[in-house]
Amino acid sequence: MRIHDWPTGPYPARVRIALTEKNLDSRVEFVRVDLRKGEHKRVDFFAKNYSGTLPVLELDDGTFIAECTAITEYLDALDGTATLTGATPREKGIIHMMSKRAELELLDAISVYFHHATPGLGPDVELYQNAEWGLRQRDKALRGMHYFDAVLKGQPFIAGAAFSMADITVIGGLIFAALVKLAVPAECEALLAWYGRMRERPSVAKQLAIPAPTRAPD
Numbered sequence: 001m002r003i004h005d006w007p008t009g010p011y012p013a014r015v016r017i018a019l020t021e022k023n024l025d026s027r028v029e030f031v032r033v034d035l036r037k038g039e040h041k042r043v044d045f046f047a048k049n050y051s052g053t054l055p056v057l058e059l060d061d062g063t064f065i066a067e068c069t070a071i072t073e074y075l076d077a078l079d080g081t082a083t084l085t086g087a088t089p090r091e092k093g094i095i096h097m098m099s100k101r102a103e104l105e106l107l108d109a110i111s112v113y114f115h116h117a118t119p120g121l122g123p124d125v126e127l128y129q130n131a132e133w134g135l136r137q138r139d140k141a142l143r144g145m146h147y148f149d150a151v152l153k154g155q156p157f158i159a160g161a162a163f164s165m166a167d168i169t170v171i172g173g174l175i176f177a178a179l180v181k182l183a184v185p186a187e188c189e190a191l192l193a194w195y196g197r198m199r200e201r202p203s204v205a206k207q208l209a210i211p212a213p214t215r216a217p218d
């Protein structure tokens with residue numbers, strides 16, 4: 001398997017954490033796609049992922065699977081024992097719901113803020129920006145942090161009693177929040193305590209230890 005990614009990107013981080021959780025690191029070759037050079041917006045990359053985003057999983061038969069949720073579901077199913085995406089129909093439903101909610105209310109909102117209300121990936125890549133929309137999404141993400149704080153006041157993990165893909169998606173959101181310097185409000189004590197615990201998981205600690213890539217000469 002190959003993963004087309006950018007090592008410290010918040011979305012690629014989700015798949016890298018899932019790979020480590022599933023003990024699959026040694027089965028994967030990483031192919032770096034330079035976001036800052038806009039390599040993900042080139043014709044050859046669109047052929048791999050119509051959406052022009054990372055990460056993309058490439059199977060040995062040449063199939064491309066994009067979208068972190070889809071990639072995680074594929075990886076989780078490989079060994080026949082789903083540990084991240086739910087073993088029962090109920091677990092699967094709740095985990096999918098909470099992961100989607102984490103995208104809508106947190107991670108994707110921060111992504112829009114980054115691309116629209118900050119310099120984002122730079123003028124060569126950010127061809128259209130709408131700062132007002134970006135700032136609204138920043139505020140949405142802050143509301144999302146309060147929502148997940150409330151969830152975690154009543155249970156140890158985002159989807160209930162066990163670690164799951166939904167936790168990984170919120171972790172991706174907080175990785176992105178740190179990149180754009182959007183602090184988690186201090187009153188979100190349950191969310192902050194949960195993130196402290198998550199950072200100690202070997203899969204998350206490994207991801208957070210990756211140094212930011214230095215810019216290769218053009």
Ligand SMILES: N[C@@H](CCC(=O)N[C@@H](CS)C(=O)NCC(=O)O)C(=O)O
Binds near residue numbers: 052054066068
């Ligand atoms: N819904 C996609 C979103 C992926 C995404 O936005 N990835 C970021 C990488 S951190 C990206 O490619 N951003 C570049 C851009 O949007 O121009 C997923 O879950 O995989």
